[in-house]
Amino acid sequence: MKTTLNSGERADWALPVVDAIVVGASAGGVEALLNVFASIKPGFRLPILTVLHVPEERRSQLAQVFAARLPIRVKEADDKEDIAPGTLYFAAPGYHLSVEADRSLSLSQEDRVYHSRPSIDILFSSAADAFGARLAGILLTGANNDGASGLAYIKDCGGLTVVQDPNQAQARTMPEAALALHSPDYLLPLNDISQLLVELERIAC
Structure with a gap:
């Protein structure tokens, strides 16, 4: 596990080629995601699939909030939609978001995972099945254990795993749960x- 990273080391990052990025966050996640996505420039071509725990009882404004701040396409994921490059997808409130074997998206209302629907674990695990070693998984701040087992599964499938440094997370439970299950490739602050x-x-x- 690489625990520190500075600008002088960036040329030496041992990063694989990936086809997609999955991101999970909960408590404190909006601010964390805005920080993580701040470096995205026009022409960014990788798809990013994101689960942020939000209340199920009201319509999410996440896509609109992030679309106003980012220079790439941002949308709420639709059922049976093909994953497109250069697009940031958010899971809809009340629906689990999965990646199918043909790399399309699927929405479902199965039981909650750690009291959450959408579930980070379900997104991460299904994406690992679809993309294998060509997937990067990132787990950020959160107040429950959702995402820990999914991130470990990404690692088992040969993918790249990244965990936010819990000492810098608004809610450290989620990154600490991930660290308890496996040693990620990178343990980093948001800016890195x-x-x-x-x-x-x-x-x-």
Whole structure:
């Protein structure tokens, strides 16, 4: 596990070529995601699939909020939609978001996972099945254990795993749960995760 990273080391990042990025967050997640996605520039070509725990009883404004701030396409995921490059997808409230074997998206209303629907674990695990080693998984701040087992499964499938440093997370339960299950490839503060996204896109494209 690489626990520190500074600008002088960035040329030495041992990063694989990936086809997609999955991100999970809960408590404190909006601010964390805005920080992580701040480095995205026009022309960014990797798809990013994101689960952020939000209340089920009201319509999410996440896509609109992030679309106003980012220079790439941002949308709420639709059932049976093919994953498109250069698009940031958010899971809809009240629906689990999965990736099918043909790399299309699927929405379902199965039981909650850690009291959450959408579930980070379900997104991460299904994406790992679809993309295998060509997937990067990022787990950020949160107040429950959702995402920990899914991130470990990404690692088992040969994918890249990244965990926000719990000492810098608004809610440290989620990153600490991930660290209890496996040693991620990178344990980083948000600003370095943001720069890692840039490097993943550069290598892939």
